[in-house]
Amino acid sequence: MVDLVAQYRDLQPQLEPALLGALNAAQFILGPNVQAFEKEAAAYLGVAHAISCANGTDALHLALLAADIGPGDEVITTPFTFIATAEAIAYVGAKAVFVDIDPHTFNIDVEQVKRAITPKTKALLPVHLFGQPANLKPLQDLAHEHHLKLVEDCAQSFGAGISGRMTGSIGDVAAFSFFPSKNLGCFGDGGMVTTQSDAMAEKLRMLRNHGSKVRYYHDIIGYNSRLDEIQAVVLRAKLPNIDHYNQERRRVAHRYSAGLNGLGLQTPFEDGVGMHVYHQYTLLTDRRAVIQEALTAQQIASAIYYPVPLHQQKVFASISQGASFPVTESVAERCLSLPIYPELSDAAVDEICGVIRQALNA
Numbered sequence: 001m002v003d004l005v006a007q008y009r010d011l012q013p014q015l016e017p018a019l020l021g022a023l024n025a026a027q028f029i030l031g032p033n034v035q036a037f038e039k040e041a042a043a044y045l046g047v048a049h050a051i052s053c054a055n056g057t058d059a060l061h062l063a064l065l066a067a068d069i070g071p072g073d074e075v076i077t078t079p080f081t082f083i084a085t086a087e088a089i090a091y092v093g094a095k096a097v098f099v100d101i102d103p104h105t106f107n108i109d110v111e112q113v114k115r116a117i118t119p120k121t122k123a124l125l126p127v128h129l130f131g132q133p134a135n136l137k138p139l140q141d142l143a144h145e146h147h148l149k150l151v152e153d154c155a156q157s158f159g160a161g162i163s164g165r166m167t168g169s170i171g172d173v174a175a176f177s178f179f180p181s182k183n184l185g186c187f188g189d190g191g192m193v194t195t196q197s198d199a200m201a202e203k204l205r206m207l208r209n210h211g212s213k214v215r216y217y218h219d220i221i222g223y224n225s226r227l228d229e230i231q232a233v234v235l236r237a238k239l240p241n242i243d244h245y246n247q248e249r250r251r252v253a254h255r256y257s258a259g260l261n262g263l264g265l266q267t268p269f270e271d272g273v274g275m276h277v278y279h280q281y282t283l284l285t286d287r288r289a290v291i292q293e294a295l296t297a298q299q300i301a302s303a304i305y306y307p308v309p310l311h312q313q314k315v316f317a318s319i320s321q322g323a324s325f326p327v328t329e330s331v332a333e334r335c336l337s338l339p340i341y342p343e344l345s346d347a348a349v350d351e352i353c354g355v356i357r358q359a360l361n362a
């Protein structure tokens with residue numbers, strides 16, 4: 001689905017000396033590159049604070065803790081996302097309340113969110129799925145009206161903008177992942193939390209480092225969740241290229257959509273409010289198996305994100321209690337993601353479109 005070697009080759013001349021520099025400096029935990037990356041990422045995103053951590057799942061967990069979400073609280077989120085979104089809600093002892101998605105963007109449906117708000121609701125947790133910003137303005141209004149925290153899951157949306165701002169700069173707190181295949185990926189696990197709040201930032205810095213502000217003095221129960229220096233070097237090398245990477249993803253996506261036109265597929269919809277950065281290029285089709293078989297026969301990758309919505313996962317059976325979300329279920333049965341990454345050539349995209357066209361006998 002992605003070619004991580006291509007991006008490494010491009011960066012090799014500047015990256016390898018920087019990595020060797022970090023190895024020789026040997027400040028591996030919360031070293032100078034981590035500090036510099038946090039400053040650079042905060043400036044890029046337009047936030048007051050960026051606090052790096054060990055991975056995107058931890059970023060969500062720490063973000064919810066910083067927002068004071070805990071036992072007895074309800075957090076409204078989407079069932080059409082990676083499991084980590086809802087796992088983090090469970091980690092803090094709160095209850096994930098799933099609501100259905102919009103059939104075009106696959107993001108959380110604001111009308112459904114409205115109906116799910118109860119006196120126990122403490123936060124809204126939209127995901128900018130596949131790189132398309134969720135419809136944040138009405139969610140922000142709802143959050144203000146009902147005194148809820150707005151927590152953004154930006155794991156798939158680094159560099160995606162909405163109304164002149166970046167995802168991750170609008171909610172009370174936001175979580176990012178630098179898993180290797182994300183739009184901004186490192187060479188292992190990595191994550192980050194962003195916020196405009198000085199108080200939350202201070203708490204987040206303690207939470208990721210054993211609840212400590214001053215070494216060996218511990219004020220709260222925290223965690224060992226830090227980004228390491230080597231990953232920070234990689235992220236600093238890639239950050240200046242992120243707009244270019246995202247533009248190249250958009251080039252690939254638009255070429256797919258043109259090449260697949262007229263085949264009766266639902267190609268990705270851009271809502272015109274946010275700038276989609278295509279972490280995934282995901283279409284809907286009633287003939288998924290036929291297409292996947294044809295692609296596999298040509299050794300072309302494809303993937304189903306996500307085959308089982310969260311409300312149908314065994315682990316969430318008790319909180320879902322047989323609830324049904326028709327849009328999510330229909331999308332899960334028909335979605336298919338095609339290879340997408342900045343270095344994917346026009347010729348390769350055309351070839352993939354040709355294989356799909358042939359498979360559908362069009």
Ligand SMILES: *Cc1c(COP(=O)(O)O)cnc(C)c1O
Binds near residue numbers: 179190
């Ligand atoms: C990848 C991802 C996460 C988790 O990130 P990790 O770094 O893998 O822990 C959370 N939410 C979403 C939507 C993701 O895609």
